[in-house]
Amino acid sequence: MRAARKRQPAAFDAWLVRHSARVRPSPADRMLRGLSTSANHNRLWIGVGAAMVLLGPPAVRRAGARGLAAVGVASGVANGIAKPLFPRRRPPDESVPFVRRLVKPPVSSSFPSGHSASAAAFATGVAIESPRAALVVAPIAAAVGYSRVHIGVHWPSDVVAGALLGSGIALATRRWWAVRENVPARLGPAAPVEPLPRGRGLLVVVNPQAGVGSGASYDAGLLRQRLPDAKLLDLDPIAGLDKQLAESPHRDGIRAIGVFGGDGTVSTVADYAVRHRLPLAVFVGGTLNHFARDAGVDDIDAILTAVESGRLAACDAATVRVDDAESRTFVNTAGLGAYPDFVRLREQWQERLGKWPAAGLALLRVLLGAEPLRAEIDGHPTALWALFVGNGRYDPSDRIPRSRPDLHHGTLDIRWLRADVPASRLRLCYAVLTGTLGRSPAYRRRAAHHLVVRTSSSALATDGEVGRHGRVFVFDSRPDALTLFHPGIAGQTTQ
Numbered sequence: 001m002r003a004a005r006k007r008q009p010a011a012f013d014a015w016l017v018r019h020s021a022r023v024r025p026s027p028a029d030r031m032l033r034g035l036s037t038s039a040n041h042n043r044l045w046i047g048v049g050a051a052m053v054l055l056g057p058p059a060v061r062r063a064g065a066r067g068l069a070a071v072g073v074a075s076g077v078a079n080g081i082a083k084p085l086f087p088r089r090r091p092p093d094e095s096v097p098f099v100r101r102l103v104k105p106p107v108s109s110s111f112p113s114g115h116s117a118s119a120a121a122f123a124t125g126v127a128i129e130s131p132r133a134a135l136v137v138a139p140i141a142a143a144v145g146y147s148r149v150h151i152g153v154h155w156p157s158d159v160v161a162g163a164l165l166g167s168g169i170a171l172a173t174r175r176w177w178a179v180r181e182n183v184p185a186r187l188g189p190a191a192p193v194e195p196l197p198r199g200r201g202l203l204v205v206v207n208p209q210a211g212v213g214s215g216a217s218y219d220a221g222l223l224r225q226r227l228p229d230a231k232l233l234d235l236d237p238i239a240g241l242d243k244q245l246a247e248s249p250h251r252d253g254i255r256a257i258g259v260f261g262g263d264g265t266v267s268t269v270a271d272y273a274v275r276h277r278l279p280l281a282v283f284v285g286g287t288l289n290h291f292a293r294d295a296g297v298d299d300i301d302a303i304l305t306a307v308e309s310g311r312l313a314a315c316d317a318a319t320v321r322v323d324d325a326e327s328r329t330f331v332n333t334a335g336l337g338a339y340p341d342f343v344r345l346r347e348q349w350q351e352r353l354g355k356w357p358a359a360g361l362a363l364l365r366v367l368l369g370a371e372p373l374r375a376e377i378d379g380h381p382t383a384l385w386a387l388f389v390g391n392g393r394y395d396p397s398d399r400i401p402r403s404r405p406d407l408h409h410g411t412l413d414i415r416w417l418r419a420d421v422p423a424s425r426l427r428l429c430y431a432v433l434t435g436t437l438g439r440s441p442a443y444r445r446r447a448a449h450h451l452v453v454r455t456s457s458s459a460l461a462t463d464g465e466v467g468r469h470g471r472v473f474v475f476d477s478r479p480d481a482l483t484l485f486h487p488g489i490a491g492q493t494t495q
């Protein structure tokens with residue numbers, strides 16, 4: 001008797017349904033019924049999320065990807081777990097006017113509303129990454145939730161419970177998928193240089209493909225208009241920058257060097273700038289601009305102003321030496337073992353999924369297919385799946401890293417996935433999915449200024465590009481080795 005009573009709607013639920021049923025017929029009836037039907041099997045959210053991921057700017061792509069991830073979990077929990085555990089009869093057919101009713105009403109448990117759970121999960125997931133996009137999505141999600149009462153297939157408490165469940169699951173995604181902080185890293189102080197009016201004394205190395213399909217607001221032609229006295233040089237990746245400059249008349253009178261491109265091009269030119277002690281002007285133009293965003297130099301107009309005023313900031317760089325070759329500078333990350341495979345997969349998927357969902361899926365994929373790498377890390381033997389070395393301190397420490405709060409104190413952020421603990425693959429996959437990587441015995445992280453890794457043989461990936469193979473890899477941090485033209489954004493600490 002008590003169980004049967006629990007399955008009945010509360011008086012307030014019934015009162016709300018009767019009140020909704022008294023609303024006069026209008027064109028909104030057909031619209032709400034169509035909207036509710038479009039959300040069946042999450043078709044509405046899959047379509048909206050896919051459009052955001054494929055067509056939106058970076059923040060919107062992240063929002064769409066997080067929304068879709070939240071919908072997948074919320075829908076599974078609501079329909080696969082909660083409904084069987086909490087059976088409840090749906091409102092009777094006669095509770096709403098005939099014109100509103102579905103031809104084939106659902107017969108599953110009424111509690112909670114799976115449509116409302118998915119709608120709230122998607123809207124909350126979008127809001128976490130892009131509040132502006134959520135202003136568009138939230139009213140649609142609210143309308144989907146209300147439509148379930150309006151067409152008579154749910155009690156209001158079903159909708160409220162579903163919305164709370166979906167929002168809670170979306171908020172929980174922050175635990176395993178960290179939200180990127182949009183605050184630039186701390187940089188060091190640097191004495192200003194003589195201003196370069198109209199770009200006089202500046203050589204800008206241009207990736208000919210920069211700005212193509214990347215959403216960049218500038219191209220090389222616009223840069224030339226803003227810096228008419230600067231020299232522009234198209235980068236030839238086969239010849240190499242050193243050889244190009246050695247053979248180019250542009251090398252005379254260079255007082256600073258600039259780069260127009262993405263992370264790979266920035267890394268190449270930063271290596272030259274560090275070796276020749278030239279200040280670097282970064283003009284973002286690539287698909288990926290992680291370094292520029294972390295360092296707070298991703299606004300081209302602001303960097304143009306900094307060039308003409310001579311304002312600089314000091315930034316850490318890192319180097320890696322492979323066997324007996326010369327050291328090479330990298331500005332973001334380097335890695336060994338399965339890390340190069342991880343980079344390839346992430347680059348392949350991130351245009352469709354966004355970087356961080358692609359990174360998570362790529363990490364799971366390489367864990368399932370990787371072979372252990374026997375290595376010595378600073379003389380300590382181990383077996384590992386992948387080694388990550390970051391220039392500067394990355395956050396968060398216990399999940400896939402997203403941003404750098406500091407690029408000033410000469411730190412290498414070193415992380416590796418151990419292959420020498422029992423069931424390490426399973427443990428790491430579980431830790432990635434649940435956001436407990438920091439507590440996993442198969443995960444290690446530490447900070448250092450110097451690192452030596454010896455292996456049987458491994459490929460090296462630096463700044464998203466897979467390079468040569470080697471056996472001995474020596475990593476070093478070079479504090480404040482790179483000077484950047486910097487706008488001095490309000491709130492940015494450079495001391």
